[in-house]
Amino acid sequence: MLAGPIQELVDELGRLPGVGPKSAQRIAFHLLEAPKDEALRLAASIAKVKEQIRLCSRCFNVAETEICSICADPRRDPAVICVVEDPRDIVSVEKTREFHGTYHVLGGALNPIDGVGPEQLRVRDLLNRLGNDHDHKIAEIILCTNPNLEGEATAMYLARLLSPLGLRVTRIASGLPVGGDLEYADELTLGRALAGRHEMAG
């Protein structure tokens, strides 16, 4: 129905996450009507990402160089490692501006049904980082996996694995989102918020 190259583009766009057939068609026609240099800039950006981006050899964050910009930053504290599932979780943590340590990207979470065990994650690389820490600089591991079934199982597994090493192992808090409403909170979240209550100075 559509001219060949447009249909091809619609098909390729439809493979992207969150892009349905209608959006794919809308984006394809947008690109068709857009100035040529704007459309080709997008094509070039895709190629550039595939050419130039690799994983940091230390933390497995996305990087342009051997070591990512966070690991290479002397202002970041290498004594605190925040363990995340995915490089995009680093973006979320960085946006808080609350964390000044370094990261370790697992590359997923434990999921026996999908065949993801500790060997499929970068657990051994984390242990190697700790093993190579001869000056005992690393003081704390923050388990920042998602607060869902797989993320909790991964955090539990890592806590058991790392606790004997004499490090402080912490888990991010679960509870009500800021600006939230008790009335609309699900019972699991509210239960976690109660269990995780803390002293409040008067």
Added chain:
Amino acid sequence: MLAGPIQELVDELGRLPGVGPKSAQRIAFHLLEAPKDEALRLAASIAKVKEQIRLCSRCFNVAETEICSICADPRRDPAVICVVEDPRDIVSVEKTREFHGTYHVLGGALNPIDGVGPEQLRVRDLLNRLGNDHDHKIAEIILCTNPNLEGEATAMYLARLLSPLGLRVTRIASGLPVGGDLEYADELTLGRALAGRHEMAG
């Protein structure tokens, strides 16, 4: 926060219609993790569309050749011209499988606020098509612009312009969508449905 090339890609993706910052980031990381040939196929598709697609010299549909596949198809009836605002409206009409004539793409709708008058649309090209029709083959013009303010104004304008030429000029029906519900219909649509009522054989 993100490595340069990824941030560039997120920015480029964020310019696409219907793609917000979160979706842009999700798509960028998807492309980063996707097999290289899959990502580059998308980049190549964009370039190919910009290189190979042009507008049909007769109806202004998107085409790979001088004349689009619909205009070139001998099974299509050149006596009936369906006037649409945009090439993607042709896709919608074609999906109905109800129309076997040809098209004319206006390239928009009248919109005095945005400075779109008849000169900015392909109205003159439509008149030229009718003027060159020395055998008086063209019998009907179906005004298939959107049933909104601009589309209605455009249909009204074209109806006035074309009626004196002794052609049948028709407008697509407005009314309740099939599978719809009177209770949820807005009053304008229901009003149109009543005004456009037709005899029903018992």
